[in-house]
Amino acid sequence: MTKATADQGLLSRFHRVLNYDFCPWANRWVYWMKQPLVGMATVALTAAICGMFVAPQAWLLFAGLLLVAVAGLAWPAATIRGINARVHFDQAWCEEGQTTQIRVTIRNRLPLPAWGISLSGGVPGQEVLVSFSRVNGLSTSQYVWSFTPTQRGVYPEKSICVQSGFPFGVWTARRDVQVDGQLIVFPKPVELDAVPDIGLTGWGDDIYSDRRTGDSGDVAGTRAFRQGDSLRSVHWALSARMSRLICLERQAVLHTSAVVSLDTAGANHGPPGPDSSLEWSIRIFAGICRELSTQGIAVRADLAGESILLQPGQHGMRRLLHRLAHVPRNGTAEVASPSARTSDGNLRIAVLTERSVDFTRGPRIVLLTDGFGAERAPASRFPMESNWREGMSQRIVLHGPTELTSSLKREWRRLCHAIS
């Protein structure tokens, strides 16, 4: 058993050594070599050298490769020169994971049909967005593209290109397309079902809590009489029927507020992507804000150097999501964490990473960047990680996206009880 493990370790080390990027600085000069055309050109050059110096039969392969290369270069170039495309974002906004319909109009000025055309660019992490198998010659065709964004943001992020590598894909000709409108993709807030019990702050209007009991508002339920209860709260009819004192429970008035802060500094997050720590921070942040706001707590959202007071209802939430959609995908340039602001006595909840500067007290949701989108590094390299883990009752430490579905809700409930 030990020997097998050692062998596996040796093989994995071997694998790591062979796949290790020893000179990442040189990638920009060598990545073009991954193009199929470069591979073909290399073989063709070798064939020409062999044909010239070794055996003339190699010219056969050279000629074949040359013909394929010429056809693979000329056809896409001609196709793209005859194509005009236009993308219409008819829908203004949607949420992550929600499918939206986008109209694409393609005009082919050539008498031949255009095969294998694609749209590319505009969406980070996706080389090819959508492909059209055939566009008839001398015609204008309209297509409906079902687009499901996996990451919040403003689309298209960059210019969208129409491209073709048909028939061989050895080289891809590109051309910019005209884009009408844009699509704002809101982050999808995580589902949370608990709210921390927050003390009264003495300000605000009469807002009643559904979960907390008090002496105002509607009747929320009944319970057994406890020492100290006011006699006016006794439900006498029910007490007579039950032969013991039963009290009415009413809603509690909420005059509470909370400050939820989000660390959007790019330096404190890992590499960008749909499962990056920044994206999940934003989703958790939006989920907390939505939950607190739904429960009538006045929420002030601190993010990217600005403070947004959430208006009650859908409008306020949408405004926050709109703002969150515009946070750069790489994070903001601001390095200072928002939680470092001076406290005003309200409950402060912060969503941040282990890299964030944090010197205030309060509940924290900490995302370990190594587990989000990046390869997990050995724990010893990050002493901060162990600090976050140990004995911190008001903190939730998330190691990766997989924990979000399983333990976030549970941990959040635990955190709410701990605060209460």
Add this chain to the structure above:
Amino acid sequence: MRFREMVQRHPTLWLTWSLVLLAHLATEIVVGAESRDVWGISLKGILLAITSGGALAWTRGRHVAITGLTMMLSLLAMAAPLLIEPFWRWGTGTGHPLEVQLLIGFRNLAVVLLFWACHPRVERLAVLSSLFALLFCVSTTPDLSLVAVSGVYLLIGVCWLSTVYWSALKTEYVVGQQARAPWLLLSCLSIVLLLSVSLLALPTESRTRMLQGFLPSSGGTGRADDFARAGVGDGNALVPGTERAMSFAPIEEAPFIEGQEPSLYDVFQDTYGEPKPPKKSDRAIALPPELFTPNHHRMAEAKKSGKTFTLERRRRENPGHRHLQDTPSRAVLHLVGRVPVHLRHTTYDLFDGYEWYPEALSPDRARQLSVVDLKGTPWIRWPMRSLEHDIFHTEPHALRVLNIKTNRVLSPVNLLGVHIDLCDRADLFRWEQQDILAMDRKTLPGMTVIHLQSHLLDEHRLSHETHTFFSGAPELLALPRGSEMESLREIADEWTADCRTKWEKVVAIRERLRAEYIHDPDVIVPDDCENPVAWFLRDGKRRTDYLFASAAVLLCRSQGIACRAVSGFYASPENYDPLARQTAVEPEDIHWWAEVSLGGSNWATLETTPGYETLQPRRSLLASAWIYIKRGGWLLLVYWPISLAVGLLGLITVQQRDRIESQLLTWRWRLLHDRPGVREHVGPLVLNSLKVLERKLQLAGTPRPACMSFGRYLRSGLLEPERVGVTPTDLHTLSRLSDWATYSCSSRPVVDVEVGEVRRVCRKLILSTRVNRSVPRQTAVSLNSINETRS
């Protein structure tokens, strides 16, 4: 059902499998080329097909991950032939040459990678390995079956490329679209490509360039390999010519097949026409009696054996050479080395006015041949009595006899030594004439490379020397007697009247003949001609080369200069093949010229026929440069309109160099940063744009002050936003980006701005900055002016 599912999920997998199998088949054809074991090759192919197909189906279903095992197995499979080969040779006594081992390694790599081909990058690597394996197979063996395999590979390869491309498309996101690939079109395209390739006329005769062997088994590296498949090396596998008649070897015993190569006599007949029958009447001129008597026997013998050459010849009927018309190459020799070269075959000393008699070899003057080891190679050398003056340079040549029947070593004048590979015996050679070396056999072995070293005369130095010419043997000074011989002497006296030395006389005769007469190979001596040489000098201007040579010899001899006529081949620079780096010598290159004795065994080639040149020593760098300058100047004068246009263009270019550089910079920037589809980050875009802008500002005469950063410069207002067509906000944003790109260590821009917007502003700035020659150049802007601008 399972197979169909697999094909649908990964359509290229089985195409990859087919490509790898084809590469395997090609490798097996190369490995089994000698045994021709068709059944064995087929069986191995089927076994591999079944095994790899089954393994592929198994791994595909499980989606085997790429691990260290993949890497280890791939490397092992590639290196296995090299590792196993020593044990294989030791155990079985047979083996494979290095190129075949490498080939098998490539094949193995492709086969191993096939098992992980469900990963696209491994699949691509497997296809690339198989392609390389096929290429090396095709280059290794000229087997026609490999051409067929290549064709099928090309067909499947094209299908593979198309399928890979089509499977990468995301057609499923389009509502209501049927993602059907145009397979019919793609099939037609593949077939058209294959037909186009098959219709190409390939140069199957030989490779374009010859290289020294670079693989140990291909010969030429000096190392021998017992298991070499072929080659021209001298390893143990070289079979002596006594055993296999078709092999070639530079040894005496090799029984060369009696070929149809033309003898030199045939070539003379074809080129110059047949000799006329002798006249019955007495000739008007003859040899002097003091020479006729001692040489009578030799002359009669030469005449009997047909070795003489008469100037009276019939008109040639067919200019072509019937012996060589049906051969693909008409070359009788290949010469490696500098050209032009006069390759001597026969020297002639006696001339009776009509006929040249070959020079006889006097046994007492024959030089002793010996073998000398020079840098590990045996050279046949002989004692040379060199002149004291430093007028010779050593010149190497190599000769390959292709299609001529002679045993004489065709060599330049003043031959120093001869080397034939493996030939280390001097008794294989003998002197055929005084300076003509021959192999002691009937003919030279065909395809044998003969290395020659000779002394090349530096005429330039000779003209500076007051060199005394030896008189030479009486035969070399003999003039026939006749009525017109005195007029010939008078002509020579007239041509050399101003010459002080004998060499100046030689040069004067040569230049006169070359300047005043025209070479015409179709002219023959008329029937009623009494003295052909006098007729040559007196009547008409168009003559053949043997008449030029005869006239030159007689004119020189009339001035007391020992000389002789020579026949042989002229290796013309026009026939030099720069790709093969050799000169083909064809039957038409048969030629006559004269040689002047410099004393001892040293001779100087005297080329009097117009259109023929002699080889000159290598010039020094300065001398070559001076000659090129003179030639260039002459060309400039001859093509003066072009020179004038180029000169004017150059002047305009120099005068407008700033504008041109500025425009070139703009075009370069637009090519790199401003073309459709280009994607880049803000940082490099800003930095490169600023570099271009800075250079353009310098060219425009308004450079950025050295005391200012670019950001500050942009904010300073020295660049007027209205003039360049951008808003002040844009300029301010660019200035901030400039500071960030230049000085910040952060990779995140300080301003959240689209790349396209930055590109637009940079474009405006770069295009609006133009060179204006009316503005005087400025090297720096004073701080006062900056402050004034700010205020």
